[in-house]
Amino acid sequence: MLRTIFRARVSPQTALRTVKSTQLLLPRAARFYSSNGSSQQPKSRGKLLVLMGALALGSTLFSINYQKNPPVAFVEEESDDQTQGPAFSDKDVSVIFVLGGPGAGKGTQCANLVRDFQFVHLSAGDLLRAEQNRPNSKYGELIKHYIKEGLIVPQEVTVALLKQAIQENYEKGQKRFLVDGFPRKMDQAVTFEQEIVPSKFTLFFDCPENVMLKRLLERGKTSGRSDDNVESIKKRFKTFLDTSMPVVKHFQEQGKVVTVSCDHDVNEVYDQVKVAVKDKIL
Ligand SMILES: Nc1ncnc2c1ncn2[C@@H]1O[C@H](COP(=O)(O)OP(=O)(O)O)[C@@H](O)[C@H]1O
Numbered sequence: 001m002l003r004t005i006f007r008a009r010v011s012p013q014t015a016l017r018t019v020k021s022t023q024l025l026l027p028r029a030a031r032f033y034s035s036n037g038s039s040q041q042p043k044s045r046g047k048l049l050v051l052m053g054a055l056a057l058g059s060t061l062f063s064i065n066y067q068k069n070p071p072v073a074f075v076e077e078e079s080d081d082q083t084q085g086p087a088f089s090d091k092d093v094s095v096i097f098v099l100g101g102p103g104a105g106k107g108t109q110c111a112n113l114v115r116d117f118q119f120v121h122l123s124a125g126d127l128l129r130a131e132q133n134r135p136n137s138k139y140g141e142l143i144k145h146y147i148k149e150g151l152i153v154p155q156e157v158t159v160a161l162l163k164q165a166i167q168e169n170y171e172k173g174q175k176r177f178l179v180d181g182f183p184r185k186m187d188q189a190v191t192f193e194q195e196i197v198p199s200k201f202t203l204f205f206d207c208p209e210n211v212m213l214k215r216l217l218e219r220g221k222t223s224g225r226s227d228d229n230v231e232s233i234k235k236r237f238k239t240f241l242d243t244s245m246p247v248v249k250h251f252q253e254q255g256k257v258v259t260v261s262c263d264h265d266v267n268e269v270y271d272q273v274k275v276a277v278k279d280k281i282l
């Protein structure tokens with residue numbers, strides 16, 4: 001940990017990334033240690049002394065070994081990812097970015113794809129809301145504020161959550177991911193592709209604002225979301241145009257966007273989605 005902070009001082013940008021990401025990963029790291037840290041109770045004083053000696057030696061050896069081989073989460077966060085390259089190969093792991101304005105129908109169509117094909121659906125918004133509600137999360141208040149204001153949560157938080165979710169699913173054998181509602185800002189797009197895996201392509205849900213507004217207000221009646229109200233929706237539309245559309249344009253310039261027209265009923269939209277996905281990935 002000391003080493004982490006020392007290194008972080010060298011580069012302020014890495015410092016923020018390291019400290020924030022490490023804190024997100026900390027509960028898991030803590031569990032890792034507690035499950036390996038049990039000790040036995042000696043029955044007599046002689047045995048106690050022998051055991052203490054052995055523990056002292058063991059702890060020294062562990063400490064030396066720890067310096068050489070810190071746990072994976074710490075290694076990953078310490079490393080300079082820009083020189084390391086992505087954590088996964090795009091030959092092994094397929095990521096489709098699902099972008100579009102708020103209420104365009106991204107989540108609805110992702111659910112269809114999960115039902116019919118082998119995809120893991122990772123909604124960046126859902127991951128952020130889960131982190132917001134996680135007891136003792138250091139980011140709960142920050143996330144709450146950004147979501148209510150329709151702003152983009154700093155990428156360090158979202159990228160770390162996505163990376164953790166992809167890693168956990170990958171360890172269970174999952175290799176196809178729909179990353180929904182992300183990247184919403186250019187820095188996120190660059191960081192994700194540099195540090196996690198380059199995307200296969202982007203499914204872009206094109207929808208008129210008045211249609212999205214109607215859908216969001218309807219959803220707001222039951223969603224319980226703090227941002228499904230007129231005031232927040234207007235801010236989200238602005239953020240989408242100013243901040244997220246440049247990401248779509250960036251991928252369009254690379255020829256990596258398939259646009260789906262969303263002002264149709266759910267089944268019609270899904271027909272377009274299936275064609276897009278089958279053409280590119282299945
Ligand atoms: N093609 C569609 N026609 C009508 N309503 C839709 C359609 N697609 C989604 N909806 C509804 O619109 C709302 C927003 O859809 P959702 O999938 O949550 O959008 P997003 O994930 O893009 O914010 C939901 O209440 C959903 O049931």
Ligand SMILES: O=c1ccn([C@@H]2O[C@H](COP(=O)(O)OP(=O)(O)O)[C@@H](O)[C@H]2O)c(=O)[nH]1
Pocket residue numbers: 101102103106123124125126128146147148150151152153154158180181182183184227236
């Ligand atoms: O990468 C992301 C994705 C979402 N959000 C925040 O989460 C909110 C809700 O996003 P979600 O994708 O759940 O809903 P949508 O706006 O698409 O309906 C957004 O307005 C942002 O404030 C964010 O900051 N970064």
